[in-house]
Amino acid sequence: MEFNDQQLAAIEHDGSHVLVLAGAGTGKTMVIVGRTAHLIRSGVEPGRILLLTFTRRAAREMTARLRLEVGPASDLLIAGTFHHFCLRTMRSMPKSFGTQDSTVIDRDDQIQVMRLVRSLHRKKGEKFPRASEIVRVASYARNTNIPASEYLERFPRWEDDVNERVLHCISGYGERKTASNYIDFDDILFIFASRLHRDEGLRTKLAGLYDHILVDEMQDTNPLQMLILDGLRDPARLFCVGDDAQSIYAFRGADFRNVHSFTEMVPGSSVLKLERNYRSHQEILDLANWLLSESPLEYGRILEARRGKGFKPFLIDFDSDFDEARWIVEDIVERNDRGARLSEHMIIARTAFSTRATEAALIEKKIPYRYVGGTQLFHAAHVKDVVSLIRCVASMMDEIAWMRYLTIWPGIGDRTAALMIDGIREKRGENPAVIFSWLRSSLKRSSNLVDGLEAVASHWNDPPEAMQRACSCLEEVLETRYAGWEGRKRDLELLVRLCSRHRTLGGFLETYALDPMTSSIVERLENDDCVTLITAHSAKGTEARVCYLLKAEPGQYPHFRSLGDEDAEEEERRVLYVAMTRAMDELILTRSLRRIRFPWSLGLGDGPQAFPGSGYFLRDIPPGLVKHDLDGSLGSGEGDDQIIISWRDRE
């Protein structure tokens, strides 16, 4: 690898803590990899280097590059997401953290627990925030390290008495969680951070494990994560890399003061900059620069392409998202026929939801693809059913798993299941065999559900076998429950295959609680060259020669859900900015303007009137910045109240 002077300065920086401000495409990952290699070469033990990223994707990418760069030493590095690292540490010393036997629960399970609690606090027939909304509030408050009560006081969302009961829900949720031995994603960070700062002995011990802590995507760190870095630094040195123009996780509590005020928050630190873009041609950056220049905020970031000039971005309108999807897929096929690899193409979407048409078109044309951020394998109903059986055996206190598993069986509903769960809880500490036989005698009619439990328990240390048995035990009931069973059955076969990578089912559960891979990624194990379909959020940190920006239309950028909230809209601008700057050679923005309909809209009505002229970033693209299929049809002499009409509908 060759580096420019700025990159080299960062890589070889030998002072105290440092923040590297790095614009899109300036070689951020390369610098982290380069510095790691440099540190190892200068004698730092790889095991004393901690690499933290924000997303699993970034973590995977980084470890892959490190393997190429530093060889087998890369296996000794401690690398992963914040959540991964914290959980790993807690698991290795459970007594210090008080997290023995805990089950990690994902977002869905959180909502499930909250739903139970919510029902106790909601008055009959009353309009009350949904469980998912309450979970969001609770999660945001924890990640920004403020009490939920204070958060609701500062940003009141509901009537006073509703707010109050929402707070009861949140504390009830916490109690329920403790009773079931659950820890959620936020707990992973929270428990780690709180012990780290409360227990001096532990802090000294943990901080003593590392000499260097390298953090990617610093602009996405939240206060909790900053506290973790605070507790671990000194003597360990921080090397944080970030770009405030790419901050797109405020909804998760990310606080870009961690970048803006870095030098104040971390005494003795300095700031370095990477300013030269090596990824894209200038025309692509011109469009991205223009987008930021339209913002009321001063990003002070003008990207300059070292690669010089190339193609202008395309902006193409379609009649429907079906046409849009078909065109993209045909375009990829054509390029592929001319010799381009499929993997050079990335289709970027604002939401996972908006990729349906494209996915269908890819499947129809039999183009292999992987869908990053897509419907996660472990979120599919039938998969959760089977996994619930495994979870029941893993932790008898796992009430969500029991509720799910028991109600799969005909004749057992919420009520019976709840009674059984109470019975199981009373037998806390008993041998599983005792619980199983009690269940068998209590459930005369569906006592064969115990067969599955026993089969899994007796093959606990042979994951593929246990999973196989779990699946065959449930197959009959699930087949009647779900339409299209053949397709779903394939997912279960996938589960068995995934199990073979683990020595125990416990390891299996924990791995996929944190990293619920998509089925299309699993399929990719057999399919190397494929198109990438990805959300803009997951796409950060990646690049591709040809990028299609799916549905670059009103209602997506900014997303209609954020309209009216200035900060949220501004974050949407950065999302679009991130998406655009992924492209190396060609950027193709597509949209379908005619059928914009949001039936559930927030008082916006449906049909084209839903979007008056404002609130769409690409409305006033200066002529010449993109090649539009009807140049100048947008933003020319049309008043603010005008709607956009596809050129196809014009006279």
Place this chain on the structure above:
DNA sequence: AAGCTCTGCTTTTTT
């Protein structure tokens, strides 16, 4: 009283 079925509503982004 518990379980089941049908209908209408909903869908940002991630660990």
Place this chain on the structure above:
DNA sequence: AGCAGAGCTT
């Protein structure tokens, strides 16, 4: 596609 709630069946 899945969930909440209403209404129907066992």
